[in-house]
Amino acid sequence: MSTDKDRFLTIFNQISSSLLADIQSLPGLSDSLKSQLTTYYSTCLPYTVPGGKMTRGLTVIKGVEVLKSRPLTDKEYTDAAILGWQVEWLQAFFLVADDIMDGSITRRGQPCWYQRPNVTQDNAINDALILENMIYQTLRRHFKGHPSYVGILELFIDTTYRTEIGQHIDTNGTPYAEGKRAPLDLGRFTLDRYRGCVRYKTSYYSFYLSCALALAYCGYSQDSEEGKALYGKAEEVCMRLGEYFQIQDDVLDAFAPPEVLGKIGTDIEDAKCSWLVCKALELVNEDQKQILVDHYGKHEEEGVKKVKELYKELKLEELYHEYEEEQKKACDELIASIEPESFRDLFTFLLGKIYKRQK
Template identity: 30%
Template sequence: MRSFSEIFESYQTQTDSIIFPVQPENLYGSITYFLRSPGKKIRPVLCLMSNELFKEVHADAYHVANAVELFHNFSLVHDDIMDHSVLRRGRPTLHLKYGENTAILAGDILLIHAYMQLNKINISYREQITHLFSEMACRICEGQQMDIDFEKREIETLKYTDYLRMITFKTSVLLGTAAQIGAIIGLANPQQQNNIYDFGENIGIAFQIQDDFLDAFGDVSITGKQVGSDILENKKTALLLKAFELADPLQKMELKAAMLLIGEERIHTVIGLYKNLKVDEWASTAILHYTEIAFKSLDLIDIPVYKKEKLAELANSLLVRQS
């Protein structure tokens, strides 16, 4: 089985098959700008690797990988608008560079083209894959709404388990479904499909907790994101919800007071409280926990171990982004 970098290169060489019109220039120029931003293309490559886990990569897997990547970017464009984000992958977000209205339309076009890619695959499994893809799309939109709703609720009314459900829908189902669809094209049996889905989903959970961790404790030169942006937006992250669970009554009051501060003072104060509550250590343990669950799911797939090693390497590479 090829390595992530080898499959990444093979994916990159065929992405030109996604052809967009030239006009209106601002609309399609904004899409080109967004798609050409730096990125590891984890989700489409996971789809291809899951196919290759069982059979030689089929041409249809590239169409599905394109659909996954286009959908992912659609969700990022709209997510950045809703979150008022200023940076994405170290560059100005699309809505800041081209305007919010154009960004909304660009996201819509990306979604439409995702389904156009699905329509190119073999009819023998097109309906099944399109159904799974559509279910995934609905879960992600539901997860995004949960995230929006969280921002309106008082911190005391939320639990860490609420957060887990939200990130499973918003983030993890895309990784799980990308892996499962790749396995379908590779003619995996239903149990193998379920196991590879579980692998992707749990890696996704670990990845999202790590993303929350890096927002507070990461290096902007590595992550490409403003440190403490989630804190400035009062986002209900894994770290914040766990901090409230661990805090005593006085510490809860300090956290709530810190969240009313402005700018850098809020960031520094909240991060200081996180450290006092050892939330950074908890996050590292949680990341490891979900990674181990993912690896157990991978172990259950009844194929030679050497074929699974590259997926394990991919998972490990995703979860060592702190340095």
């Protein structure tokens, strides 16, 4: 099965070249302005879009391969890779915006895009919107004549909407009054809120979208009985994988060294509704709860340290490892129920990518 990153990155370069050429063809702009725009985005695109493991994009290729049950032709590979890169573009749009909202410092081992010299926060907000728009430019260029063009567009539209709903749930874990953060309300940190956030913020775009794009490209319609069953099973597995992935992410945010994780975790300072704080609130006594009241959501190094010490005292890492094994077993059983059998390989591939990951 082809998951060659170098070949995949070649397609990124082709897509980027076309998008930069689009800027050059904009009417009514001077050559000087076009040159400035092209120079800026020729830095922005490789900085924000590729990077990391690129699992979301490669999953589309893997999905098309398992559904075709044969090696892909060059045209099929290119199409699948272009779709895969649009998932990576969507990820870039979300991350550029998310880093601004969270006040993050690093991403993938380097400064966040908005932290770069000569970018500024205002520019970065606009850049996030342009990254999103580029998805639709690329889809129109390559798939306008494809039988599944409308279905593919709808998958991106629906996934973006759902992810933004998840982001709202995430960023509104602490209420605001008259434009200012209200006093921390630990009662809002529940596993119910957490699961809703994870389903919408993570599971759909990180797992389901790639699988659904492979189905759409291969001609499976959500209106047919066979298609409904396949999309439904993909969604069921991906929601479970997404929750597992996000809980894993929360644990890594608190405990993984930044040099391994590739970013500095800020969930405690940002008062995130993380799995760790939700579980802690189920287990704490009154004295332990006071530590969270006093220090959660504050940008104080000593306070963050005390919250992490509380997590260790409550043995939350051990609880997570028990959860991880339970999820692995549940995912294996769910994957085994998928028909056709060849489609199972895609979800086994995804589970293998996240099981016991360290970053």
